[in-house]
Each structure stands twice: as C-alpha cells, then as structure tokens.
Amino acid sequence: MTRTISVGVDLKQQLKARAAHFRERMAAQGTLVVNLVSSPGAGKTQLLERTAVALGEHLSLAVLVGDLATNRDAERLAPYVPVRQLTTGGACHLEIPLVEAGFEQLENQRPDILFIENVGNLVCPASHDLGEHMRVVLLSVTEGDDKPGKYPKMYRTSDALVISKIDLLPYVPFDVSFAEQDARTIQPDLKTLSVSAVTGAGLDDWCQFLMQAHEQLKHGNATSHCN
Numbered sequence: 001m002t003r004t005i006s007v008g009v010d011l012k013q014q015l016k017a018r019a020a021h022f023r024e025r026m027a028a029q030g031t032l033v034v035n036l037v038s039s040p041g042a043g044k045t046q047l048l049e050r051t052a053v054a055l056g057e058h059l060s061l062a063v064l065v066g067d068l069a070t071n072r073d074a075e076r077l078a079p080y081v082p083v084r085q086l087t088t089g090g091a092c093h094l095e096i097p098l099v100e101a102g103f104e105q106l107e108n109q110r111p112d113i114l115f116i117e118n119v120g121n122l123v124c125p126a127s128h129d130l131g132e133h134m135r136v137v138l139l140s141v142t143e144g145d146d147k148p149g150k151y152p153k154m155y156r157t158s159d160a161l162v163i164s165k166i167d168l169l170p171y172v173p174f175d176v177s178f179a180e181q182d183a184r185t186i187q188p189d190l191k192t193l194s195v196s197a198v199t200g201a202g203l204d205d206w207c208q209f210l211m212q213a214h215e216q217l218k219h220g221n222a223t224s225h226c227n
C-alpha cells in the first residue's frame with residue numbers, strides 16, 4: 001500500500017531560495033562564486049592548482065571541493081589556496097546546504113573568488129543551483145568532441161566552456177571548433193576557452209576571464225546564471 005504524506009513544504013523551492021540568498025550575499029561582499037563542473041578526471045583540480053598560483057598574485061581565492069569520498073582533492077589544493085573538502089557520502093552532486101556549511105569553515109570568509117569544484121558528473125550537477133554567479137563546464141580533449149550535444153542540460157545551464165588538456169590534441173581525434181559549435185547550438189552565449197594545465201597554454205586568457213568577471217560583479221553586473 002502506498003501512502004502519500006504531505007509535509008506542506010516545497011523542499012526544492014526552499015533550496016532554490018537558499019541558493020539565491022547565498023548568491024546575493026556573496027555578490028554584496030564582492031565574492032564571485034564559480035561552479036566548476038565536468039565528467040570525472042577532466043582536470044578541474046589541476047586547473048584550480050594552476051589558477052591558484054597564477055591568479056593568487058592578483059586576487060584572494062578559496063575553494064570548496066566536492067567528492068563522494070576522500071579528502072584527496074583538498075589535500076592537493078591545500079598548498080596553494082584555502083580549501084575545504086565537501087564529502088557527499090555517495091550523492092552524485094553538491095547541494096547548497098553543504099556549500100553553506102563548507103563556506104562557514106573557510107578561514108578566508110571574503111575571498112574575491114570562491115571556486116566550487118563539483119562532483120565529477122555531467123548529469124545531476126546540472127539541476128542543482130549552488131548559489132554561483134557563473135557555471136563553467138570543462139571538457140577534456142580525451143572525452144571526445146561530440147559530448148556537448150549528449151549532455152544538453154549541463155551546457156544549457158553553463159556560462160563558459162573550458163576545453164582542457166589541449167596539450168594532448170596531437171594524440172587524439174578532437175576537433176575543437178566542432179565541440180565549440182556543438183556547445184553553442186545548445187547555449188549560443190557560451191564563452192569558450194582552451195587550456196592545458198600541464199603546459200600552461202591558455203592560462204592567461206582563463207585568468208583574464210575570471211578577473212573580468214570579478215570586476216563586473218563588483219560593478220553590479222554579475223553574469224546571469226541560466227539554471
């Protein structure tokens with residue numbers, strides 16, 4: 001027998017409201033919140049390591065890093081940037097309560113940029129607003145240039161696409177312009193960048209992009225989040 005119990009509360013709506021409040025609070029204190037999403041292993045943590053070194057000279061940064069289990073990514077990032085690991089205990093995405101709790105534990109409560117490294121997954125994180133100002137999806141060249149069209153919600157809800165591991169382009173069949181076009185068919189306003197966290201190629205443009213987004217936030221023009 002199935003029984004329906006009405007709790008009289010729209011939990012999804014509550015989470016959305018909390019995310020909106022977090023976004024407003026961060027904007028008011030000048031913190032740009034960037035949600036990094038990708039499949040597992042696309043290079044989110046390594047890009048954050050390089051970003052922390054390159055951008056840390058100009059802006060103060062902090063990272064919340066999500067995984068199903070282990071503190072491994074937080075341990076990798078700790079030498080470069082204040083970081084807290086968010087462990088979901090099996091859930092395939094982060095949600096705003098975990099982000100709020102992690103943020104409270106950071107030593108720097110007013111960074112210029114707060115990065116959230118989401119759990120590696122191109123499906124579930126697309127549906128969860130973490131209070132970010134900008135969602136950035138990484139696509140590594142080893143994953144294939146046909147992926148944007150196969151994961152449309154993730155691309156539709158993202159503001160920028162970073163094609164990662166471009167040092168491997170000579171070894172894999174990956175057409176950068178095809179991938180960019182495929183992604184723009186879904187999200188015409190998507191900003192696209194290419195990086196290698198090994199050689200540092202494209203890192204300057206990535207850092208410029210982040211600094212510009214931070215400037216825009218300070219002047220009240222936060223990039224819209226199209227979740």
Ligand SMILES: Nc1nc2c(ncn2[C@@H]2O[C@H](COP(=O)(O)OP(=O)(O)O)[C@@H](O)[C@H]2O)c(=O)[nH]1
Binds near residue numbers: 038042168195196199
């Ligand atoms: N060749 C190459 N390997 C990379 C690059 N970025 C990350 N990797 C490697 O890809 C693997 C996954 O990277 P990681 O940062 O852990 O990915 P995440 O799961 O998205 O955080 C690691 O072995 C990295 O060393 C890159 O730009 N070029």
Ligand SMILES: [Mg+2]
Binds near residue numbers: 045
């Ligand atoms: Mg990682």
